[in-house]
Amino acid sequence: MSKIDIRYPDDTRKSFEEGLAAGEILASWKKDAVKDAVAARLNDRLIDLSSPVTENGTIDAVNVHTPEGVSVLRHSISHIMAEAVQQLFPNVKVTIGPSIEDGFYYDFDYESTFTPEDLKKIEERMAEIAAKDAPFTRREVSREEAVELFKKKGEPYKVELINDLPADVKTVSLYTQGDFTDLCRGPHIPATGKIKAFKLLNVAGAYWRGDEHNKMLQRIYGTGFATPKDMEEYFIFIEEAKRRDHRRLGKELDLFQVNEEVGPGLIIWHPKGAMLRTIIEDWERKEHFKRGYDIVLGPQILRDHMWIRSGHMDHYKESMYFTEVEDQGYGIKPMNCLSHMMIYKSKIRSYRDLPLRYFELGTVHRHEKTGVLHGLTRVRQFTQDDAHILCTPEQLNSEILAIADFVKFAMGIFGFEYEVELSTRPSNSIGSDRDWEMATASLEQSLKDTGMLYDINEGDGAFYGPKIDFKLKDALKRKWQCATIQCDFALPERFDLHYIGADGEKHRPVMLHRVILGSIERFIGVLIEHYAGAFPVWLAPVQ
Template structure:
């Protein structure tokens, strides 16, 4: 019998018979560990506890407390949900796919009838609990693809048949639990009894394989955790997220809307929302000018030939819109970089002229599928705080660090923590291996020098270069992709950008693509949810509302409003014939930072009584004193 050597994380080695499983290894260490282990990692790959170990290698046992456990729990719970649905609805549904995702999992079902609604969740959860309590073994088996196609075909599971046919492999893996069988790579938990804490959260439509040409499926979203305490905390966070939903608050605060008559994914900004956006954009312009950027503007459409030169036509065409004018094809810009390169090429540049930093609040349009559109967070028309830094290769390090400092400063101003990732070359890319290596090393070096932690995100770079992605953490500790820094050796080559060096010869510059907030629309959506609509004073569309107690103060209120407006305070007057308490509550609901109450005493003394939206109050003060107070509170942002 062949003996293999299994190295454990502590460096110890177990000599076992070839064909033994991780369960046998766990059992050799202790019965308690054998009961607790739910999967293993063999030479870096996740495997089932029943996986046959045929060669020597490193083994790490996974328990419910391991970082990898949550994904396994959720993937196995997706199968449990599918089994429950099949038990309840039988031939009325077909199963398709059910992966684990961030914060949970989902499973897509096909049915000729609309059979799922939130009121069905309790019934499905009850069946899932029954199947979990039965503690069914979850077993893996290999099957010839031809046999699997025949089996699923006989079951009426045509989507599984299609998946297997498209795989084009000789054999596939299946997982069984009780009378339920599913096509799956695995791994999975050893048995259903380990699934103790799960909750169905929502139902939605989803096209099969994400294509609008395919059938509409019914998707059930759910989540699962290792214990009920963690599940309870997560559900509480979900409830808080509902309160913060920017789509709900956008309607309540009258910031923006979407209208099918205008088109899906196209934002209509209302006065308060447009003002909020303008305040953020004005802040951005000032911050960029401080840091040596030049403000530029490019056209909304450019000839299609330019998009072919840049590589967008071959690598990004499905996300673009095209139009034709005088028999000439144009692409509506999805990015701003082309016009910026044309500005650079408009005259000869010396090495002394570099870096050139071009900043544009550029509106772009991208063809997003309707199924992924989501309020302000995913739209078809949006504005980026886009900049392109064209520099010498020896300037890359300093410029990248400058952008990172810019991101750090702005994140601090808006009250966000953040984390960073280095995204490397994707499968679909342009440019030489050498240029990609130079660009990636340049970004990695800047990150290493910063001393800030970062992760590697393999294969998620832009098609023209690697990038540093900055993810903001909001008040609920959710991560949002906003800032990015991309290092590009390829487009300067394609557009023949050059500069005259100290030696009098032409040299090729490097281009850094970067955004700080990213999409203004997306950032505002994140901002609304981060603050629950309670914007800081400096960007609140309305900073104060002046309210009278009786009609006797109406004229004075109008005078106060005029004085404040002239002083640059964004103010409204509320002279409605309503009770004071009603006016104050409504102002609080509208998230207005200050209510300036005016009664007979304030009228007599020429003052206002400021009250903050959280209910706290300041001593009565003159209008000039309130102006000074607001200026003091907001001066760091101007």
């Protein structure tokens, strides 16, 4: 049998017979390596502890107390929930059941509505299943065999999922615990006995595959944790979050409303809320003037060809709204950048004119699905403190440093700590490799020059350029995306922006997209929850 070479996190190395289970390889390194492990990471890929290892590489244990480990645990809990539901309600059809940020869910097709009493029965049955300590076993079968299996089980949704896989996918993986088998990529915990703390939360409607034209299913939400203590702390956190919920406080303080008669995701500001917003926006204008920005204003709609030229039509169309005027198509702006570029392009620019800093408290519209809308923090119309800086490549570093300093100042004024991420090139990007490399290197060098600690967020840049994201932390230590700096070589190229350099020749400027507070609506929502409605005196709408 062939040998494989394995490297551990402490850089020690060992050789093993090919096919040894990941858990055994980890236990060979340290006896307690798998004590709290729920999975393994092999060459940056998560696998089961029982998975045979057939390749050279680096291996590590995925501890249940880590975010990745809890996610694996919750995914496994969703499977035992599905098993419990089918045992108690045999006519139920199962669909999908992933882990999510704070828990898990599973969608069921069932003609009767699940009641709170049903959830209690399901929880009790789940506890019985967990106590059996049944192993999660994985097997790979041909897609034809899987289709036949789920047809016999009367599970049409699983059959549909398999049939919709790409033609080159010849096999699928199945997981079984006890008498329940599910279509799943995994990984999963070794056995149901690892499940120590869980709670079913509520039932909601959900369209199959998120498509409103499909059948409405019942989604059971739940959460799970490594220990009962972890779960107890979570529910204390949830109660505090409810106390601070900006939707409740917004109504109590008479700040704003969201009215379904008007439309979802559309905010109506009451006098006190409008005053709070005005205080913030006036502060923004004053601070931007101090930092050499010019205030500009752009229209709400622009002709379709502008969005085609910018790349938004190819990469952002699903998030836009469109209209027609006199047989001419228009896009309602989801971003403010195009008008700002037209201001730049309105006359010949010299290197002596740069940098130019255009600032707009610009209202934009983005098509968000109804299911993700949430008070002020996820809306369809919002205003952002949007600025675009056009500069020479030599000025890029100093401009980024100035923006970072502005963010630091603003977060201090409003009382927030924050973390920093560098988000790199996504799969749907536009622009050349060279431009992306230059832009990313410029942002990273600027971050190093600030001395800020930062993480790399691979593949999460904008489609036109990499970005620095500043994620503020509220009183409950939740992170919120607000400030961002995006470096863009692509749009100046697409719109043929240039300046006359000292050599008398045309040169291409670099464009920085940036916001400081981001969406004013979202920022106010976060602000309400951070202060639980008790604003600092200078922000209080009622003095």
